[in-house]
Amino acid sequence: MKKRANVMIVAVIAVILVISSYWVYGQSGVELATNTTKEVQEGDFTLHIRVERMDEGVRVFRAIQYTGDESVEIKHQTPLVSVSLKHSNHDYTGSTVSRTLHTADSYHPQDAKTFDVPGEGAYTLFCEANFSVDGEQMTISHQEELIFQ
Template sequence: MKKKFILIIIVIGAVFIALIYGGFGNANAKLVENKTVTKQEGDFILHISIENADAGVKVYSSIQYVGDNPVIIEHRAPLVSISLDQQQHKYTGSPVSKELNKGNIYHPPYSNEFDIQNRPCASLYLEARFKVDDEEIRIQHVEELEFK
């Protein structure tokens, strides 16, 4: 009887430890490495920076204009749509216009932060959508993230 009781306690303890490790093993997961990515589409470059944050990852993005003549871009918010594991992009609000000259970098005043608990990997979907002279320009990118 005493041996069964000890065996049951050991099994319950092992299950408890497995549940804790399985449930919280990646609770503080970090990127294997911070990433910086650029993708060019015509006269525009999408810059992306992905780094570790307290509860996941922070993603910074911007658009750089490298053309010769000044242009006015028109877009809805956000300038760059970013989503984790879903390729859905939503743009809202009134149109915003911004004049860009050669070398100008246009970026939102904030970063996007994503919770990555319990994930060994994830796909980050990015899309910049704006118009120049009534021509729609889309810059899309998918970045695969690995966590340790």
């Protein structure tokens, strides 16, 4: 009887260890399938998005570039370009920032945004630049499917 109880205890411990190992290490091999770069043109502005894999997650670089002929003043709240993963969740806060842009200027007031790996599968990256140019509201949106494997 004791021998049978000991075998059952060892079996239960082994199952717990296998499940724990899968839970802890099972996701560690999941990463972004490919780095991507996208450009979305809207009038005299281009939204630039670059998604790169990191050791533990992904990093999203974002900027707008002005391609018009004359200098313009833009106004925006933080962030200039909002990005979210899995759900469209754009929140612009803080006081208004003004910036004069000249032809070919690239503007990226925020650092890269980082996300943890959400697990294996396909997830949507939502990007949105929201600003005003000479008093006219402008929004540039982009959605992209990211594959994690």
